[in-house]
Amino acid sequence: MGDILQHLWQLSYDSKTVDILRNTKYAIPMIQSFHLFGITLLLGGMVILNLRLTGFGLQELSMNSLGRQVWKWSVGGLLIAMASGTLVFVPDPARYAANYAFRTKMVLLCAAALFQFTVYRRAIRSQGAGARSRANTLVGCLSLTLWFSVGWAGRAIAFLG
Amino acid sequence: MYVVELCHWLQNTPFATGLRQSDLLFPLIEGSHILALSVSVGLIITLDLRLLRLALCGEPVSRVMHQVMPWALPGFAVMFVTGLLLFVAQAEKVYTNTFFRYKVLFLVIAGFNALYYQMKFYPKMAEWDLAPAIPAGAKLTAAISLVLWAAIIALGRTMAYEL
Numbered sequence: 611m612g613d614i615l616q617h618l619w620q621l622s623y624d625s626k627t628v629d630i631l632r633n634t635k636y637a638i639p640m641i642q643s644f645h646l647f648g649i650t651l652l653l654g655g656m657v658i659l660n661l662r663l664t665g666f667g668l669q670e671l672s673m674n675s676l677g678r679q680v681w682k683w684s685v686g687g688l689l690i691a692m693a694s695g696t697l698v699f700v701p702d703p704a705r706y707a708a709n710y711a712f713r714t715k716m717v718l719l720c721a722a723a724l725f726q727f728t729v730y731r732r733a734i735r736s737q738g739a740g741a742r743s744r745a746n747t748l749v750g751c752l753s754l755t756l757w758f759s760v761g762w763a764g765r766a767i768a769f770l771g
Numbered sequence: 772m773y774v775v776e777l778c779h780w781l782q783n784t785p786f787a788t789g790l791r792q793s794d795l796l797f798p799l800i801e802g803s804h805i806l807a808l809s810v811s812v813g814l815i816i817t818l819d820l821r822l823l824r825l826a827l828c829g830e831p832v833s834r835v836m837h838q839v840m841p842w843a844l845p846g847f848a849v850m851f852v853t854g855l856l857l858f859v860a861q862a863e864k865v866y867t868n869t870f871f872r873y874k875v876l877f878l879v880i881a882g883f884n885a886l887y888y889q890m891k892f893y894p895k896m897a898e899w900d901l902a903p904a905i906p907a908g909a910k911l912t913a914a915i916s917l918v919l920w921a922a923i924i925a926l927g928r929t930m931a932y933e934l
Contacts, residue, residue: 639932643925646805650924653806654813661842668838671830679826680817758806765802 619703632701645694649761651687655680656757663734664750665742673740681734688723711766718763722756778862791860800860804853810846812920814839822905822913831900861934870930874923881919888912 622628631637658680661667668676699706706712733739733749781787790796820826821835858865865871892909899905 636929639929640925643928646808646928647921647924650808650813651816653809654816657809657813657842658817658839667842670834671827671838675827675829683817683820683826761806762802765798765805769798 615707616704619707622700622703625700628701631697638698638701641694641697645691645698648687648690648692648694649764652684652691653687653757653761655684655687656753659684659734660750660754663739663753664747666750673734677734677739681731706767709767709770711763711770715760715763715767718756718760722753722760725753725756775863775866778866781859782862782864784859787859787862790856797860800853800856804850804857807846807849807853808924811843811850812924814843814846815916815920818843819913819917822909823917824903824905832905833896833900836896864934865930868930868933870926870933874926874930877919877923877926881916881923884912884915884919 631641658668659676662669662671662673662676730749730753733746739746782791790800817826818832818836818839821828821830821832827835888909892906892912899909
């Protein structure tokens with residue numbers, strides 16, 4: 611498995627398309643800007659949805675419309691972040707793969723996404739989603755914790771080299 | 772130039788030097804500045820999307836605004852304080868950074884854009900709150916806000932590469 615990945619990283623590093631990304635002056639900053647914009651959409655939506663779900667705020671907005679419409683924009687943000695994140699990764703895969711913050715981020719991202727599309731989606735679309743309950747507060751806090759952990763791990767990549 | 776000298780002095784104060792060289796504090800402040808985007812700009816985006824009728828059309832605009840703003844304002848306060856600390860820590864380099872200058876310019880324009888909405892459209896919101904036809908001017912301020920914030924995020928991200 612390690613050998614195959616190593617080979618993949620090398621292929622990616624050597625590719626001509628990826629070479630353009632690496633060597634064009636503002637390519638990576640521009641892609642990173644999209645990444646950050648995607649994150650803002652994703653986390654902004656998660657903050658709104660979870661303020662409502664946990665019962666901490668936004669109680670006058672309908673859970674039903676938030677759950678369908680803010681959800682859509684959030685998932686859109688996630689897709690933008692993942693697409694742009696991939697483009698940041700491919701020019702220098704070996705460096706990222708060796709970075710512990712990056713590895714942690716990928717594990718947390720998988721956990722957050724898994725939670726988001728299973729337990730969380732069911733919770734915000736259930737009959738009792740609009741009511742205050744301990745279960746809703748728990749699900750909301752867990753979702754926020756997971757997504758913000760992904761964000762912090764992502765920020766840590768730069769500081770771990 | 773006088774301001775450059777002032778920035779030079781500022782970033783060499785013990786406070787700024789300590790901040791810049793801290794292995795823990797600096798990353799924490801920078802991370803907070805970035806992640807608080809979600810509690811500030813992220814919430815404004817939802818309000819803009821509502822004004823453009825791209826989300827939450829079943830809710831009156833004023834209700835979305837009144838529910839979201841009490842959370843967005845503290846979010847912007849965190850952005851401002853962390854941003855100020857980041858500036859102080861690297862004042863000279865940041866001040867002379869072209870991307871930073873455009874960022875500040877766009878922030879000022881975004882401020883005036885919000886102020887314009889507040890003065891022109893906010894007082895009469897109840898009249899068109901749930902109407903399918905939102906005043907064109909109000910929609911325009913929402914679109915301008917979205918474009919400005921996207922640009923501000925991009926400029927903020929890009930300026931970090933030149934520090």
